[in-house]
Amino acid sequence: MSWAIIQQSLPMFGKGFELTLWLSFVGIIGSIVVGLICSLVQYFRVPVFRQIASVYVEISRNTPLLIQLFFLYYAFPVLGIKFGAQLCGIIGLIFLGGSYMAEGFTGGFNGVSKSQVESGKAIGLSRWQLARYVVFPQGFSLSVPAMAANVIFLIKETSIFTVIAIPELTNTALDLIGMYYRSNEYLFVLVIAYAIILVPLSIILTLLEKRVRYGTFGN
Amino acid sequence: MAHSGISVLFEGTNFMRLLGGLWVTVKIAAVALIFGIILGIILGVLRTFKNRPLRVVLRLYLEFFRVVPTVVLLFLFYYILPRQMNFNLPADQLATLVFVLWVGAEMSDIVRGALISVPRHQIESGKAIGLNRFQLYRYVLIPQSLTLEIPATINLATRVIKTTSILLLISVMDVINIGQQIIEANNHTYPTGVFWVYGLIFLFYFLIDYPLSWWAKRLEKRRLEKANG
Numbered sequence: 001m002s003w004a005i006i007q008q009s010l011p012m013f014g015k016g017f018e019l020t021l022w023l024s025f026v027g028i029i030g031s032i033v034v035g036l037i038c039s040l041v042q043y044f045r046v047p048v049f050r051q052i053a054s055v056y057v058e059i060s061r062n063t064p065l066l067i068q069l070f071f072l073y074y075a076f077p078v079l080g081i082k083f084g085a086q087l088c089g090i091i092g093l094i095f096l097g098g099s100y101m102a103e104g105f106t107g108g109f110n111g112v113s114k115s116q117v118e119s120g121k122a123i124g125l126s127r128w129q130l131a132r133y134v135v136f137p138q139g140f141s142l143s144v145p146a147m148a149a150n151v152i153f154l155i156k157e158t159s160i161f162t163v164i165a166i167p168e169l170t171n172t173a174l175d176l177i178g179m180y181y182r183s184n185e186y187l188f189v190l191v192i193a194y195a196i197i198l199v200p201l202s203i204i205l206t207l208l209e210k211r212v213r214y215g216t217f218g219n
Numbered sequence: 220m221a222h223s224g225i226s227v228l229f230e231g232t233n234f235m236r237l238l239g240g241l242w243v244t245v246k247i248a249a250v251a252l253i254f255g256i257i258l259g260i261i262l263g264v265l266r267t268f269k270n271r272p273l274r275v276v277l278r279l280y281l282e283f284f285r286v287v288p289t290v291v292l293l294f295l296f297y298y299i300l301p302r303q304m305n306f307n308l309p310a311d312q313l314a315t316l317v318f319v320l321w322v323g324a325e326m327s328d329i330v331r332g333a334l335i336s337v338p339r340h341q342i343e344s345g346k347a348i349g350l351n352r353f354q355l356y357r358y359v360l361i362p363q364s365l366t367l368e369i370p371a372t373i374n375l376a377t378r379v380i381k382t383t384s385i386l387l388l389i390s391v392m393d394v395i396n397i398g399q400q401i402i403e404a405n406n407h408t409y410p411t412g413v414f415w416v417y418g419l420i421f422l423f424y425f426l427i428d429y430p431l432s433w434w435a436k437r438l439e440k441r442r443l444e445k446a447n448g
Contacts, residue, residue, distance in 0.1 A: 064424055070417050079414070157288075173294075184303070
């Protein structure tokens with residue numbers, strides 16, 4: 001292990017680090033939007049869209065991101081649809097993440113206890129009022145841990161972007177190893193870089209889970 | 220179009236080769252799951268013991284395998300085992316090893332979570348009738364935690380199967396790698412072959428994972444119905 005080599009590589013890792021953060025950020029925001037739309041469509045049982053949403057969720061959840069990316073990047077151009085690598089990465093991540101977020105929100109809405117919903121109906125709330133004042137406020141807070149877990153999952157999934165040569169963290173490390181053959185140093189920096197992003201998030205997730213548990217059970 | 224792209228799948232032995240690749244994928248996932256689940260159950264039970272240093276060590280193990288992306292884990296073992304420890308394994312066995320350790324970590328958390336959510340009065344009742352620790356786990360905790368563990372374990376299995384797609388990165392001859400070879404070899408005769416080959420692989424993964432997810436969802440639903448009446 002040589003510190004000089006680590007130091008030399010830091011500017012390149014810095015770029016990869018930024019790109020990983022940026023792609024994750026855009027991908028996560030997009031996933032939350034898509035997930036929210038899907039879960040609302042399912043909650044309000046909007047005809048046709050509900051079926052489309054559930055087909056999408058099943059396809060997206062049951063296939064690997066790597067194949068989704070290959071499809072976007074290599075197979076779509078055959079149909080005349082072409083994206084750059086980074087755009088493919090973002091679209092792929094949103095395609096994957098949207099379904100995970102949708103499941104998280106739906107889980108939260110379903111987790112609101114039956115007595116709450118029935119009490120709401122008993123005092124004569126309309127369907128919309130029930131959603132607005134009873135189900136959503138409680139359902140969203142219940143889905144926060146799932147959302148946080150998905151955020152961590154999606155950031156880790158960006159490492160797969162290396163297969164379509166997006167120069168994010170993993171790709172940077174593999175490139176450097178390929179050029180200089182110093183696997184120890186570069187892998188060390190790579191693990192540290194992911195730890196810097198993910199360890200704080202993982203701690204926040206544990207705290208959130210405790211809070212929601214406290215809110216539900218009081219201990 | 221002189222050739223329809225889809226026939227690339229049935230040219231020569233292409234389809235059989237893809238199935239052979241799928242078999243490699245499934246085999247690695249299955250072996251990793253069997254050994255990983257056994258490892259995870261042992262670690263999960265150990266994590267419910269009161270021994271503090273043991274719990275800290277196992278927690279660190281879990282967090283390491285959880286924080287580091289699987290792609291990176293794969294490369295850590297791929298580069299470090301042979302060079303630092305002079306320990307050479309063929310790529311598919313190496314991948315299996317990484318997956319076993321990863322599944323073990325994830326499984327230990329599922330098992331621990333299920334064990335600690337068995338109601339306290341069950342443990343106390345068990346103790347009251349004089350069960351020792353082994354009997355407590357054998358007759359009270361493990362049977363009651365199973366309904367929680369099984370859906371989560373099936374979901375873990377679907378994740379493992381999806382994650383096998385990264386085996387390509389360390390040149391295991393899995394279904395994707397063989398797909399790429401077929402695409403490259405037929406690029407001239409079937410320019411649209413790429414669409415069909417990746418489409419078929421997409422379908423393969425879906426056909427394996429979808430029934431598993433469906434099963435897990437059904438078990439989970441039944442458990443909730445039982446729990447909430």
